[in-house]
Amino acid sequence: MVTIETFRTLALAFPDAVEEPHFEKTSFRIKKKIFASFDEKNNQAVLKLSEIEQSVFCSSSEMIFYPIPNKWGKQGWTIVEIAKVRPEMFEDALQLSYQNVISKKK
Template sequence: MIRLADIRSYAMALPEVVEKPHFRLPGFRVADKLLAHLEKGDAHAIMCVGQAEARTAAAAQPDIYEEVWRNGRIFVGLRVDLAKVTEEGMRELIEHAWRNRAPKRLVALHDSR
């Protein structure tokens, strides 16, 4: 099972990520844009990946992933079951969320290293 400490470790390893609560729950941001946060109860996390990636993941493994929409119209991200996702899968999602939300200059700098 992936825990908050794991998510924190994966997220904080990426450039310019800060931990900042999101509605009083643990959240991680880059350039003040949310990239991941835990849901109440710590059983699920929401990853701010692209809509196409979320759709693909949810279709491939609906027991682990679920698309999240607000009011049925606004795409929010990908809900991840922390008891079922693998460590590798979670690391990849956090990096994808970071790439989705980080400024392009920061992603380019990171990739050039």
């Protein structure tokens, strides 16, 4: 299980990452672009994965990873059930999310 404290520590360990509110959620950003958010009420994270990465994570752990059920999900935004995800799997997905957002900013 990943706690919000672990999530925060991992997300803020990336170079130039900052934490900011995003509506009723907590977001983690790089150069003003969100790479992850946390919905405390539902104990869910949202990460920006590529379509292929999303497919791999969702097919291997469909009760833990699944696309947001709207146009954002078709763009790779993926819900992660924090209480169910293994920490190392979450860390891998978070790293990919950060890389996907930072690579578009260069």
